[in-house]
Amino acid sequence: MTLQTIDNATCTFCGCVCDDIQLHHDQMRIHKAKSACVLGTAWFLNHTAERHYPDALIDGREATVDEAVEMAAALLHEADMPLVYGMSNTTCEAQKECVALADQLGGLLDSHTSL
Amino acid sequence: MGGKVTCTLGEVKNRADFIVYWGGNPAECHPRHFTKYTLMQKSRWLPRGRKDRTMVLVDIRETKSAKAADIFLQVRPGCDFELLSILRAMVRDEPVDPDAVAETGIAYDVLEDLVRRMKSCRFGCMFFGMGLSMTRGKHMNSAALLTLAAELNAFTKFVAMPMRGHGNVTGADVIMRWQTGYPFGITFNRGYPRYNPGEFSTVDVLVRGDCDAAFIIGADPGATMPQPAIDHLARIPTIVLDPHVTHTSRLARVHITTAPAGIAAPGTAYRMDEIPLPLKPALKSPYPTDEEIVRRIREAVATRPFWMPEDSPQMTTEQL
Numbered sequence: 001m002t003l004q005t006i007d008n009a010t011c012t013f014c015g016c017v018c019d020d021i022q023l024h025h026d027q028m029r030i031h032k033a034k035s036a037c038v039l040g041t042a043w044f045l046n047h048t049a050e051r052h053y054p055d056a057l058i059d060g061r062e063a064t065v066d067e068a069v070e071m072a073a074a075l076l077h078e079a080d081m082p083l084v085y086g087m088s089n090t091t092c093e094a095q096k097e098c099v100a101l102a103d104q105l106g107g108l109l110d111s112h113t114s115l
Numbered sequence: 116m117g118g119k120v121t122c123t124l125g126e127v128k129n130r131a132d133f134i135v136y137w138g139g140n141p142a143e144c145h146p147r148h149f150t151k152y153t154l155m156q157k158s159r160w161l162p163r164g165r166k167d168r169t170m171v172l173v174d175i176r177e178t179k180s181a182k183a184a185d186i187f188l189q190v191r192p193g194c195d196f197e198l199l200s201i202l203r204a205m206v207r208d209e210p211v212d213p214d215a216v217a218e219t220g221i222a223y224d225v226l227e228d229l230v231r232r233m234k235s236c237r238f239g240c241m242f243f244g245m246g247l248s249m250t251r252g253k254h255m256n257s258a259a260l261l262t263l264a265a266e267l268n269a270f271t272k273f274v275a276m277p278m279r280g281h282g283n284v285t286g287a288d289v290i291m292r293w294q295t296g297y298p299f300g301i302t303f304n305r306g307y308p309r310y311n312p313g314e315f316s317t318v319d320v321l322v323r324g325d326c327d328a329a330f331i332i333g334a335d336p337g338a339t340m341p342q343p344a345i346d347h348l349a350r351i352p353t354i355v356l357d358p359h360v361t362h363t364s365r366l367a368r369v370h371i372t373t374a375p376a377g378i379a380a381p382g383t384a385y386r387m388d389e390i391p392l393p394l395k396p397a398l399k400s401p402y403p404t405d406e407e408i409v410r411r412i413r414e415a416v417a418t419r420p421f422w423m424p425e426d427s428p429q430m431t432t433e434q435l
Binding site: 080095 | 145286287318354359376377386391392405410
């Protein structure tokens with residue numbers, strides 16, 4: 001089996017955000033993360049492209065993403081004081097959407113920093 | 116973070132001959148920090164690498180990082196603010212109360228030596244972790260350390276930098292500052308952003324039971340927050356976006372599985388010194404990205420009537 005490699009990949013496990021990792025993968029899972037530390041290696045090797053979880057859950061039951069998006073929008077729109085929180089393990093592009101969502105809702109916006 | 120005297124890790128790597136870690140354990144939490152930036156690297160200004168650098172660790176217990184330190188100062192738990200204030204006084208040659216020094220658990224002559232080293236180094240850098248910023252005194256501790264770093268610039272070059280934890284938490288600060296003017300603890304409930312940690316910060320909001328819905332992304336408060344906050348999340352409709360079904364997902368009304376950032380989702384993440392870096396995902400996830408789902412929820416909200424009445428005098432921005 002030949003593995004594909006990605007040079008200078010970026011690790012987002014801790015705040016160091018090392019961008020010199022060489023990843024060896026077979027499109028389903030990462031087999032080797034060269035230069036990564038023990039935490040980064042665990043981070044890369046423990047995520048796979050397999051479908052481990054349902055696409056979405058509503059009240060604990062499996063649902064489609066479309067249904068879950070509609071339900072989320074309805075719940076957030078109904079609320080008087082909705083909260084948008086977290087944003088650590090995600091991209092800046094998603095974070096920008098979160099700010100726009102909180103603005104649209106007239107809600108609260110906060111990150112891990114304030115814990 | 117207004118007024119923070121800081122620099123990039125590249126400058127630390129090339130120039131810093133005096134490093135202080137305060138309330139952090141990089142050996143176990145940021146394992147490559149020593150080798151990539153603060154201790155082992157050789158440079159034009161530090162040709163002998165580790166031998167040209169001095170490292171001080173300040174913490175309440177002797178962690179694995181203490182082995183890498185030249186000087187380890189064991190501060191009494193909860194006395195960080197007092198110790199920083201004493202150091203600020205000593206830097207200015209002002210008298211300090213011996214009883215107050217004894218209270219911190221560190222001897223006066225050790226502090227005198229530390230102050231002498233701080234003033235006489237060429238480029239000093241203090242890294243502070245959650246052992247400082249999340250214990251008694253909280254943000255006032257961070258403010259005291261940042262002020263100490265700023266004041267040391269009367270004698271030499273000195274900077275400070277927080278040791279940020281989870282991946283892109285720095286990015287969240289930067290994006291919120293860019294979009295709203297504030298880094299966290301924000302409300303839009305008057306139609307424009309307002310900032311007040313304690314009033315609008317999540318733990319306080321949840322413990323008081325202020326909010327009546329929660330949207331959680333890239334975090335698992337169900338595993339990390341105090342129980343009264345978790346109880347409130349279970350009481351109200353909670354929506355979770357995460358690559359895994361988390362503790363929070365289990366008490367939520369809605370969970371949507373998303374692609375893990377940097378592994379199967381592309382985008383940008385900020386390093387702790389606020390340098391943005393592109394992600395290079397190796398895998399193709401069967402799940403959508405956070406960005407796509409948040410945008411779709413926002414668009415679905417936007418099709419419904421806007422929450423603020425159209426003739427409201429508080430309306431400050433043109434709404435679609």
